[in-house]
Amino acid sequence: MSDQPQPLRAIAASVLLAVENGQSLSQCLPPALARLPMSERPALQALCYGSCRWFHRLDDELQGRLKKPLRASDRVVHHLMLVALFQLRFSQQASYAVLNETVEACRALDKPHLTGLVNGVLRAAERTGAPEPSTDASRVSHPAWMVEKLRHNWPEDWQAIADANNAQAPMTLRVNALRFSRDEYLALLTEAGIDAVATRFAPNGIQLQQPVPVDRLPWFADGAVSVQDEAAQLCTTVLDLAPGQRVLDACAAPGGKTCAILEACSELAEVVAIDESEARLPRVQENLDRLDLAATLKQADAADIDQWWDGEPFDRILLDVPCSASGVIRRHPDIKLLRRESDIVPLASIQLGLLEAMWSILKPGGRLVYATCSVFPQENHRIIQRFRKQQEAALLMEPEVLWGRDMGPGRQLLPDPNSHDGFFYAVLEKPEA
Ligand SMILES: C[S@@+](CC[C@H](N)C(=O)[O-])C[C@H]1O[C@@H](n2cnc3c(N)ncnc32)[C@H](O)[C@@H]1O
Known part of the structure; x- marks a missing residue:
């Protein structure tokens, strides 16, 4: 050449x-x-x-x-x-x-x-x-297996999901509530000539009319805001955070939700953020540093608790498992080329394994939030159903929220071309001993 x-x-x-x-x-x-x-x-x-x-x-x-x-x-x-x-x-x-x-x-x-x-x-x-x-x-420009699966899982919605996957995703911000209220930051954006609106469901979310480079965002480098989709921001609305709690973010990198948790409740006793990826974990620290937040970071397979757990149970666990990412295809269109149908069963088994392990280190009376950015039920409410067959005592909470569809266990957000990504949340509580 x-x-x-x-x-x-x-x-x-x-x-x-x-x-x-x-x-x-x-x-x-x-x-x-x-x-x-x-x-x-x-x-x-x-x-x-x-x-x-x-x-x-x-x-x-x-x-x-x-x-x-x-x-x-x-x-x-x-x-x-x-x-x-x-x-x-x-x-x-x-x-x-x-x-x-x-x-x-x-x-x-x-x-x-x-x-x-x-x-x-x-x-x-x-x-x-x-x-x-x-x-x-x-x-609809998707692999055939994915269209079949979407059609099977979402007979009424598969076409809308595929269209949303092909649309440009909006740029959404999470205002750091420790620094600014959403209204204050909206005013700063207006001053900077950036058109934006408040998100419908996430309390600190702002959606921009047009994406802009982050260095145009007022006080970005000083930690005033982060870029995060509205659906991802919703984790803090179901965790029921309160001062003094010990919180685990079990699959944390690059740390978007770790930071959202720390911003949502400033007096938590400790946030432990784990990720098995050596390459991705430093991104959590970078985000924490920019936002002037602190967490305990550990590189480990979260499911291998003997390797990293200090024996102190957690009040709250966020389990944002590795998944097909089929809910965020509009942001990562390469997923359509990279993912294989044969990936889903092994992913589901990893997801269930992580859920079982995290359950064992949740305090009685504590809450676990299971999350994916997938639209495939195999990774979502079916994991919760499978888990609850083994753990009949696990209490399924039904938070009163206005977003998503009730899936029996959990709530499913489908990707919306005008707002959030596709996402799934289920909330489980461990009964008091
Ligand atoms: C969906 S991403 C997490 C996104 C993150 N919660 C956020 O909001 O920025 C899933 C993460 O799980 C990590 N992961 C996969 N298997 C894991 C395991 N067994 N233990 C810990 N982390 C794991 C991956 O490296 C990846 O960073």
Whole structure:
């Protein structure tokens, strides 16, 4: 490959290839962005996110246009054509520029033997326009298994869920209640020329009309606000926090909810934040530092309590388990490429195992909040049902809230294009001994 800086589309194609090979956008995009001047970074980000968001629809079209698949060693050119199709179908870019620059990018990727094919495919795509998607899955641009599962789980809502997954998520803030009231911060935003409204359900939430870089947010570096979706903020509304409690955040990184807990109740005895990921745990400390908050951090498998627990039971436990993240696809469209149907059963078993372990260190009379950012019942209310078959004494609480759907055990929020992500919460209490 030449030493020339790579064209944007060539970089985007390589990022897409990395995602297809199992890396998340949050892993492979930052190094690609770092190679570009600041001015070009938003364009690369938009290409990568957009191409992932519409991957299944565009791939359906591309496969229909190719007489035979490219060789495995030329796979990056397949992705280059997907990036170009994304621009033809979903951007304002002039098509002649898309065609010319994609052919250039093909050369820059050291695939000059494929420039004719790229040119021919894209010319035909421009001439004939977008074809009818061949399946529902390609129409809504999701993997077929996911559409089947959504349709099975949410026969009335699957289409709305898929549409919400393809929409741009709003930018939502959590005002640090220790510093400002929501109204005070809304006034600061108005002064700064940033249009925003209060969130409907989260007491300290503010939704911006347009996303802005965080350094434009008043007092951001000083800990006045954090970026956090409204659904995630709701954890503090069901934890029933009170001064003197010892609280565990069992799967804490990057610490959004740990910080929300500390802001919601300033006189907690202690907050212990655990995460098994060595790479992610420092993010919790960074967030705590910016907000001038303190917690006890431990890197451990939360379920392996012998490894980390000091024997002192917790009054409150937040268990925000690892999950399919099927409720936050609009923020992480690469999930549609990364997740496999076969991931769900092992995830459910990890989730149940974590719940059992956390239950054992909850104080009698204490409360445990189980949370996921999933819309699949297998990870949500069915986990609670399975758990309560073993722990019949576990009391299921039904907090009086205005959000979400009652699932028997727990409440399910579906992703809403105008507000919150998809999320699930269930609240359990341990009877007094
Ligand atoms: C959904 S994320 C947590 C998000 C976090 N609560 C927040 O609001 O910022 C799940 C986290 O669980 C961690 N994790 C997965 N398995 C774990 C385990 N057995 N013990 C502790 N942490 C675990 C992952 O590293 C990941 O950071």
